[in-house]
Amino acid sequence: MTKFNELNLNPKVLKAIEEAGYETPTPIQEGAIPAALEGRDVLGIAQTGTGKTASFTLPMITLLARGRARARMPRSLVLCPTRELAAQVAENFDTYAKHLKLTKALLIGGVSFKEQDALIDRGVDVLIATPGRLLDHFERGKLLLTGVQIMVVDEADRMLDMGFIPDIERIFSLTPFTRQTLFFSATMAPEIERITDTFLSGPTRVEVARQATASETIEQGVVMFKGGRRDREASQKRKTLRALIDAEGDKCTNAIIFCNRKTDVDICAKSLKKYGYDAAAIHGDLDQSQRTKTLDGFRDGTLRLLVASDVAARGLDVPSVSHVINFDVPGHPEDYVHRIGRTGRAGREGKAITICSGRDEKALAAIENLIQKEIPRLDNPVKVDEPKPDATKPDAPKPERKARPAESKKSESRKEREPKGRGRGRRDDSGRTVVGMGDHLPSFIALSFDERRTG
Numbered sequence: 060m061t062k063f064n065e066l067n068l069n070p071k072v073l074k075a076i077e078e079a080g081y082e083t084p085t086p087i088q089e090g091a092i093p094a095a096l097e098g099r100d101v102l103g104i105a106q107t108g109t110g111k112t113a114s115f116t117l118p119m120i121t122l123l124a125r126g127r128a129r130a131r132m133p134r135s136l137v138l139c140p141t142r143e144l145a146a147q148v149a150e151n152f153d154t155y156a157k158h159l160k161l162t163k164a165l166l167i168g169g170v171s172f173k174e175q176d177a178l179i180d181r182g183v184d185v186l187i188a189t190p191g192r193l194l195d196h197f198e199r200g201k202l203l204l205t206g207v208q209i210m211v212v213d214e215a216d217r218m219l220d221m222g223f224i225p226d227i228e229r230i231f232s233l234t235p236f237t238r239q240t241l242f243f244s245a246t247m248a249p250e251i252e253r254i255t256d257t258f259l260s261g262p263t264r265v266e267v268a269r270q271a272t273a274s275e276t277i278e279q280g281v282v283m284f285k286g287g288r289r290d291r292e293a294s295q296k297r298k299t300l301r302a303l304i305d306a307e308g309d310k311c312t313n314a315i316i317f318c319n320r321k322t323d324v325d326i327c328a329k330s331l332k333k334y335g336y337d338a339a340a341i342h343g344d345l346d347q348s349q350r351t352k353t354l355d356g357f358r359d360g361t362l363r364l365l366v367a368s369d370v371a372a373r374g375l376d377v378p379s380v381s382h383v384i385n386f387d388v389p390g391h392p393e394d395y396v397h398r399i400g401r402t403g404r405a406g407r408e409g410k411a412i413t414i415c416s417g418r419d420e421k422a423l424a425a426i427e428n429l430i431q432k433e434i435p436r437l438d439n440p441v442k443v444d445e446p447k448p449d450a451t452k453p454d455a456p457k458p459e460r461k462a463r464p465a466e467s468k469k470s471e472s473r474k475e476r477e478p479k480g481r482g483r484g485r486r487d488d489s490g491r492t493v494v495g496m497g498d499h500l501p502s503f504i505a506l507s508f509d510e511r512r513t514g
Contacts, residue, residue, distance in 0.1 A: 062082060062084075063082065063083070063084055068096075072124075072156070072159070075158055084110070085110035086105075086109070087267045088113055088117070091263075091265045095241055098239055099262070100239060101241045102255055103266075105243070106396060112147065112148055112213070119209055130181065131182070132182070133182075133204070133206065134185070135184065135209040135210070136209070136211065136230075136234070137211040138190055138211065138230065140221055142189060144214060149163060149187050163183055164179055164187070166193055167188065168191065172196075175192075176201050197233065205233075205234075209238065209239045213243050214244065215244035216247075216248060216251055217397075242259060273399055273430050274400065276407060277402055278408070279412075279413075280436070280437040281415050281434045282303065282412065282438075284296055284414050300316070300414065306440050307410070310410075313377075313379075314381065315380060315383050316366045316385075317383070317384070317387065319368075319389065320368070320387075324341075324342045324366050324368050327386055338362075339362055340353075343368065366386075381402065382412070383401050383402045384412050386414055388415050392422075396430065
């Protein structure tokens with residue numbers, strides 16, 4: 060079995076790896092690091108939680124150990140789809156480069172431009188950024204990319220989902236064609252293949268697992284949820300969630316609960332807190348400082364339940380997440396793999412539970428087709444009452460109401476007496492029925508045509 064000290068990494072990088080407690084590289088690291096150290100382009104395809112971040116940070120630090128950055132001209136660039144993932148990469152850089160005098164800057168939204176400009180002006184060896192914020196700095200004239208020697212695109216398929224591909228293509232065009240490119244993705248959609256064919260030169264392809272497969276260390280299950288009355292279905296689903304958490308007991312040390320919509324993230328988190336659960340929400344609309352505080356609490360164990368949208372599906376690196384619960388079935392099958400990949404990391408065991416309502420069965424079938432296995436069905440710990448028949452629906456006809464004889468005769472005589480048309484029911488002083496305008500007829504209307512013309 061290969062050891063890190065056999066991969067020709069910088070001795071100071073090896074020292075940092077040893078201090079972090081790692082000895083053996085993961086398959087993606089073992090395949091990507093040697094090719095990257097040789098200066099070759101790398102196309103890495105691996106599922107979430109396989110150590111992709113270290114597979115590009117370790118060779119990058121080794122290659123940048125010599126040299127010095129110039130103001131506004133970073134020597135390397137790492138592009139990430141979300142703020143959380145960019146922050147995770149920055150943490151990895153700090154861990155493995157602590158014995159080297161390399162500088163970095165983190166360009167993400169929600170942070171002051173002024174602070175970021177100051178870092179860039181001093182010169183940075185590694186620039187870690189989300190595409191939008193990077194282009195903001197470039198368009199303001201604060202950044203040049205002509206000095207980039209190594210460019211990394213992380214979670215490229217997530218970039219595609221979030222609509223960043225045009226930005227990625229533009230950023231590629233701003234960097235030198237002589238750059239080295241390290242390109243990582245969990246899946247290879249046709250659009251991703253087009254980009255790699257365009258911007259990578261004879262890349263070394265490293266694929267360590269079948270595309271879009273879940274880790275074998277993750278126990279999966281699905282609860283088929285059937286709600287009762289429509290106005291109570293949402294609350295019954297949240298009740299099912301609480302029952303699932305309770306059923307896991309002490310085995311559920313912490314969990315990430317995924318919802319498809321940001322509004323449901325907030326509602327679900329508030330509901331859990333109302334019932335005494337230690338929970339907090341995280342999604343893209345929250346302030347960056349609040350998101351950072353919530354993630355830090357989840358990482359250090361002071362927060363047990365993190366209710367999240369897909370913004371956290373790939374940007375959160377907590378090695379010991381015991382459970383992932385999909386409150387909603389994701390609309391894209393690949394997102395299911397990325398969500399449950401938050402548990403069962405680094406060889407640990409994990410559990411993923413999905414709540415599936417009737418309208419989500421097609422999405423569940425697409426997931427099972429993607430991962431090429433049937434997800435075991437679990438019993439719903441909450442028994443939902445069946446909805447009662449609605450008497451107003453066509454399939455439950457109303458009983459016919461029989462008219463009383465007297466009432467029937469009265470209605471018939473009324474119909475005979477009452478005239479039809481305008482003025483129905485009005486009578487003049489003599490008792491005659493008034494039809495139309497009656498006595499209110501204007502005098503000029505009563506004139507003949509000749510009289511009106513000559514008058």
